[in-house]
Amino acid sequence: MIQVRGLTKTIVTPTHTVEILRGIDLEIPRGQFAAIMGPSGSGKSTLLGLLAGLDSPTAGDILLDGESITGLEEDDLALLRGRKIGFVFQSYQLIPTLTAEENVLLPFELSGDSGDGTTRAGELLKSVGLSDRRDHYPVQLSGGEQQRVALARAFMARPPILLADEPTGNLDSANGQHVLELLLTLNQREGTTLVLVTHDPQLSGRAGRRITLHDGKVVKDE
Numbered sequence: 001m002i003q004v005r006g007l008t009k010t011i012v013t014p015t016h017t018v019e020i021l022r023g024i025d026l027e028i029p030r031g032q033f034a035a036i037m038g039p040s041g042s043g044k045s046t047l048l049g050l051l052a053g054l055d056s057p058t059a060g061d062i063l064l065d066g067e068s069i070t071g072l073e074e075d076d077l078a079l080l081r082g083r084k085i086g087f088v089f090q091s092y093q094l095i096p097t098l099t100a101e102e103n104v105l106l107p108f109e110l111s112g113d114s115g116d117g118t119t120r121a122g123e124l125l126k127s128v129g130l131s132d133r134r135d136h137y138p139v140q141l142s143g144g145e146q147q148r149v150a151l152a153r154a155f156m157a158r159p160p161i162l163l164a165d166e167p168t169g170n171l172d173s174a175n176g177q178h179v180l181e182l183l184l185t186l187n188q189r190e191g192t193t194l195v196l197v198t199h200d201p202q203l204s205g206r207a208g209r210r211i212t213l214h215d216g217k218v219v220k221d222e
Contacts, residue, residue, distance in 0.1 A: 001161060006024075007023070024216075028209075031192070035211070065160055166196075
């Protein structure tokens with residue numbers, strides 16, 4: 001589902017050059033739950049952003065479901081992201097002027113698909129325990145509830161790949177555990193390939209695979 005070949009990310013400033021990723025090779029098969037781990041500055045979030053097409057590598061290639069995203073024009077990249085990728089941010093990234101249901105519906109509306117996505121949105125909100133909060137705005141929701149809305153939104157378009165950047169990082173232990181269970185349930189039910197960045201040993205311990213980065217390289221893959 002995900003193939004990474006010789007992936008490099010370098011930032012050049014007037015005074016020095018920073019190598020963030022240094023020649024990463026990686027394959028993640030369909031349906032796998034993989035956790036990307038490592039100390040701060042090891043390149044975890046950079047790698048996730050590259051997999052999502054939110055940034056461009058300095059060198060190397062990324063293939064999602066057999067399709068190279070390297071060098072795509074932004075419009076084509078946006079279309080591919082809409083079809084293949086769901087993304088969960090640590091800071092939720094909900095639109096404050098939209099209700100919970102409207103936030104979940106957003107990927108469907110942006111895709112330009114015909115039909116009515118409200119049934120699917122309602123099912124997803126029910127699956128994350130928020131049926132009774134569908135008309136509430138983000139400011140009316142707790143942090144845990146906002147992250148659950150973000151999870152439902154990420155699954156709205158049935159993406160084959162879900163990427164998550166520290167999805168429990170801003171939550172207390174109880175809400176973090178709830179979000180973890182929801183991630184696993186949705187991953188298994190939807191058959192989605194799940195890749196997440198985490199410092200949470202409880203979260204990484206549930207992953208089928210743990211990939212550890214250090215200084216921009218894969219140092220452990222188990």
